[in-house]
Amino acid sequence: MGLSPLVGKDQTIEHLLEIYLALLKDECPEVRLNIISSLEHVNKVIGITQLSxxxxxxxxxxxxxxxxxxxxxxxxxxxxxxxQLGIEVFREKLSALCLSWLIDNVYSIREAGIENLKKLVEKFSPKWGEETLLPQVIALVKDTNYLHRMTTLFAFNHLCLVCTPECVNNTFLPIVVDLATDNVANVRFNTSKTLIKMKPKLEQSLIKSKVLPCLEIMKTDTDPDVRFFAIEALQAFE
Known part of the structure; x- marks a missing residue:
């Protein structure tokens, strides 16, 4: 792959492109992965279209x-x-794939998938993220699997850093407050953690009217972990 910038566009297309295409179909996943990881070299010379x-x-x-x-x-x-592929190709071909990682059976994949969403929003703009990715993230709130509902909270922890304050206040906050009454304690106490992450972008009026009353209720929860993290969050909002 590193030869491409050295030999130039014409020589790459004539002598190397066929090899790259063959290796993208190699039976060994590590081979395909190494081609993909080095695409930047080729993209600068011949563009991504020839390989797409x-x-x-x-x-x-x-x-x-x-x-x-x-x-x-x-x-x-x-x-x-x-x-490299561009926003339109990504939206049509790969956005669903990125969202599927949020419900992977392996926690590390779900975690990496969330961080990936944050990086994509940084790359393509908050508006794009809010329109393209966020609806699918929010849809997990209704999932019967509590791990998927927690994934929404974990996603908010990252996305609140790159989404607009309007989105955090008007979209994230009502969902987090609603999850504070979830029937699973792990979900409830994670809402306290998420509220702390969102704090820099929350409006003071909403903190007083929505956040603090929510935390006060959780402070008296039957689960000790929920109470602990609610008190911790209240201290953070003082």
Whole structure:
């Protein structure tokens, strides 16, 4: 892959492109992964278009690989791939894939998937993230699996750093307050942690009318962990 910038566009297309395309279909996932991880070299010389037809199937296959470490590796390259492929191609071909990582069976994949969303919003703009990614993240709130509901909170912890204050106040906050009454204690006490993360972007009027009353109720919860984190959050809002 490193030869491409040295030999130039014409020589790359004539002599190297066929090799790259063949390696993107290699039976070994590590080989495909190494091609994808070095795409930047080739992209600068010939552009991503020549590779995209073989690249997209390779990305999808790696993203669904049975080995979680392979899935993890492709997640780490996704922001770079998104930038190279462009916002429209990403939205059509890969956004659903990125959102699927939020419900992966492996916690580390879910965690990496959330960090990936944050990086994508940073790359493409808060408006894009709020319109394209956020509806699917919010949909997890209604999932019967409490781990998926917690994933929404974990996503808010990261996304509140890159989304607009309007989004945090008008979209995130009502959902977090609602989850504070969830029937699973782990979800309830994580709402306190999320409220602390959101604090820098919350309006004072909403802190008084929504956040503090919510925390006061959780402070008397039957679960000791919920009470502990509610008190910790109240101290953070003092």
């Amino acid at each position: 037809q073989s690249l997209l199937p390779a990305i999808v296959e790696l993203a669904n690989d049975s080995k979680w470490r392979v899935r993890m590796a492709i997640i780490e390259y996704m922001p770079l791939l998104a930038e």
